[in-house]
Amino acid sequence: MPNIKIFSGSSHQDLSQKIADRLGLELGKVVTKKFSNQETCVEIDKSVRGEDDVYIVQSGCGEINDNLMELLIMINACKIASASRVTAVIPCFPYARQDKKDKSRAPISAKLVANMLSVAGADHIITMDLHASQIQGFFDIPVDNLYAEPAVLKWIRENISEWRNCTIVSPDAGGAKRVTSIADRLNVDFALIHKERKKANEVDRMVLVGDVKDRVAILVDDMADTCGTICHAADKLLSAGATRVYAILTHGIFSGPAISRINNACFEAVVVTNTIPQEDKMKHCSKIQVIDISMILAEAIRRTHNGESVSYLFSHVPL
Numbered sequence: 001m002p003n004i005k006i007f008s009g010s011s012h013q014d015l016s017q018k019i020a021d022r023l024g025l026e027l028g029k030v031v032t033k034k035f036s037n038q039e040t041c042v043e044i045d046k047s048v049r050g051e052d053d054v055y056i057v058q059s060g061c062g063e064i065n066d067n068l069m070e071l072l073i074m075i076n077a078c079k080i081a082s083a084s085r086v087t088a089v090i091p092c093f094p095y096a097r098q099d100k101k102d103k104s105r106a107p108i109s110a111k112l113v114a115n116m117l118s119v120a121g122a123d124h125i126i127t128m129d130l131h132a133s134q135i136q137g138f139f140d141i142p143v144d145n146l147y148a149e150p151a152v153l154k155w156i157r158e159n160i161s162e163w164r165n166c167t168i169v170s171p172d173a174g175g176a177k178r179v180t181s182i183a184d185r186l187n188v189d190f191a192l193i194h195k196e197r198k199k200a201n202e203v204d205r206m207v208l209v210g211d212v213k214d215r216v217a218i219l220v221d222d223m224a225d226t227c228g229t230i231c232h233a234a235d236k237l238l239s240a241g242a243t244r245v246y247a248i249l250t251h252g253i254f255s256g257p258a259i260s261r262i263n264n265a266c267f268e269a270v271v272v273t274n275t276i277p278q279e280d281k282m283k284h285c286s287k288i289q290v291i292d293i294s295m296i297l298a299e300a301i302r303r304t305h306n307g308e309s310v311s312y313l314f315s316h317v318p319l
Contacts, residue, residue, distance in 0.1 A: 004305050005051055007044065009058030009074060011067040012277050015091065016057040018294035023302060032070060040066060042073045048083040053305050055087045057297075060094030061253070061276040068094050068113065072120040079121030087124040087304065088117060089297060091275035092223075092251045096131035114138035126300050128275055128293065129222045129250040144310050146300055148250040148273050149178075150317045151291050153185055155271060156218065160246065166216040167191050167242075171233040179220050191217075193233050206236050213241030223251035224272075227258040231265040244268045251275050252288070259285050 007028040008016030020027045029045035048054050056078070058071040071088060078086050098109035110132075117125065118141055125143045130136065136143040156163050163186065170179040170192040183190035191210020217237040224230055224247070234245045245267055252272030254262075262270055262285050270285075272278060273293045282288045299318040303310045 003052035004055070004301075005046060005048055005053070006055045006057065006301070007046075007074060007078075009056065009067060009070050011062050011070075012057070012059040012091070012274075014277060014279075015059065015274055015294055015297075018292070019057060019089075019298045019301065022295055022298035030074065040069050040073060042070060042077055044074070044077050044081065048078050048081050051083050053085050053087065054078045054083040055089055055301055057089040057091075059091045059275055060096075061092055064094050068116075072116055075117070075120040075122050085123045086121055087126060087301075088122045089126045089301065091128050091293070091297065093127045093130055093135065096135060097223075099132045099135055110135050111138045124304065126297065126304070128273075128297070131222055144300060144304070146296055146310070147314055148275075148291070148293055148296075149182060149185075150313070150315055151273065151293055151296065152220070152248050152271075153182065154317050155248070155291050156186065159269075160216060160218070162216050164188065166218050167210065167212045169193065169210070169212065169217050169219050169233070169237060171195070171219055171221050171229050175221055178222065182220060189215075193236060195229065195232075206232055208236055208240050212237050215242060217242035217245045219245065219247040221247070221249050223253055224249045224270075225253045225258065226256045227254065227261045227265075230270075231261045234265050234267055238266050246271065248272075252278060252281070254278075254281050262287055 005028045006020050006025055007030050010032050031043040033041050056074050075086050095109040095113045101108055123141055128146045129148050130145050136145055166188050168179045168183040168190045170176050172195055176192050179190045194207045196205045219230055219233055230247050237245050246269050247267055248271045250273050267287050269289050270287050271289045273291045278290050295318045296313055300310050300313055
């Protein structure tokens with residue numbers, strides 16, 4: 001494809017390389033370093049003057065603040081080097097959970113990140129499974145929020161032999177829309193778990209709404225951080241009569257005690273996409289499996305560059 005360049009931030013080089021390979025392009029060279037006072041320095045080693053499209057791939061994971069700053073500097077470097085359009089490809093959007101003012105004096109950090117990306121010079125954002133789809137409204141530039149759902153459906157059909165006798169379960173009320181969509185497309189039942197929290201990252205009580213007796217239960221959520229919720233939910237489902245429990249998550253953050261909790265939990269498998277690198281986590285937990293979503297992002301880039309609709313990707317996995 002002419003007049004297109006792809007650059008990778010340092011957060012997820014492997015995903016960036018897969019996207020570039022899929023498009024038949026080479027990643028542009030970027031030199032990233034830190035000064036002794038920990039300031040980030042980025043040098044774009046390839047001319048972008050007059051290029052129609054520059055795409056910068058950087059996921060919100062690892063050292064999130066450093067990676068976000070690196071992304072902002074890369075966008076700005078390309079913009080002031082006369083690139084005509086700069087698109088930030090952010091598979092896992094940072095600060096997406098801070099999307100509303102749920103108590104006095106709480107920040108809406110996702111809106112702040114949106115403002116920073118716009119001010120840095122981004123003309124377009126491509127992301128995946130935003131924690132709350134209204135975050136798209138925080139931007140005054142176009143945002144394409146892609147969905148892992150088609151890839152999840154494909155994985156379920158190919159890897160769970162009894163998928164016709166399963167129940168799709170949301171571990172909280174907020175994910176009800178997500179699980180009903182998947183259940184409708186598989187033509188199976190759904191259930192949800194109502195949880196009550198005393199404080200952040202600690203679940204006090206869980207109530208199952210729906211029937212999982214003598215069925216395979218598939219927990220579906222957009223992200224898992226410390227994994228307390230999904231591990232509690234798995235125990236609840238087994239005690240309610242589920243034969244086997246799977247968890248399918250778009251963003252596997254797995255911080256703190258997450259890996260030990262998954263190892264001790266009763267999951268057959270915990271399936272995540274590669275919006276966040278999982279190689280190190282997989283070494284310590286054999287239950288983690290990965291769905292590759294690089295082809296969805298690559299196809300979104302190709303369609304955006306050619307001025308085609310991306311809505312096809314909401315219901316299909318590119319071949």
